[in-house]
């Protein structure tokens with residue numbers, strides 16, 4: 001069989017799934033989708049409307065009644081629009097991250113967003129990153145990656161990013177937050193973060209972004225040659 005496939009990328013918070021995934025998608029000329037942004041967008045809208053991020057019924061209603069769309073912009077990652085409003089940087093706030101963790105625990109909300117994610121990937125030509133992409137959203141994806149790095153390496157990278165942006169960074173605090181987020185993501189009842197058995201495992205602890213991206217491109221070429 002030929003044609004464009006779906007590539008799944010999963011892994012813990014702060015491992016670089018988005019930044020490496022975006023470069024990788026650019027290299028292979030695929031579209032890049034961060035599924036976490038969909039969970040974040042819903043949490044963002046809920047907070048704006050004063051809805052609790054653990055009120056499952058209200059959140060499901062909010063998700064179903066919203067207009068979800070992606071519009072192409074420059075680069076492999078389209079911009080997410082919720083009810084015609086573009087959402088991007090505002091989704092990275094720490095407050096939104098915390099609320100998103102609660103939203104992502106709710107089964108009916110997950111089922112709704114997973115359905116949307118499957119629609120987005122239906123035609124192939126997509127690199128999608130998240131926590132359950134290879135295990136739940138696209139269990140039959142011909143290529144799956146599980147990106148990993150030690151919590152210490154992820155915390156150091158985050159500190160460097162913040163410093164580069166001229167912001168204050170507290171390594172110990174960030175490390176604690178990363179460990180807590182790992183625990184939350186991997187211990188929740190529905191579709192927890194888990195390594196798919198058939199995923200290519202990449203431990204990026206001592207790899208550069210370019211090296212990880214190259215390893216992914218090589219794996220992609222090998223899969224495509226075999227099809």
Ligand code: DC
Pocket residue numbers: 013035036037039040097100101104129130131132133185
């Ligand atoms: O990758 P991220 O930090 O943007 O994810 C935000 C939250 O959403 C995080 O708590 C994990 C959750 N999430 C999820 O449960 N399933 C996904 N496919 C993507 C993200």
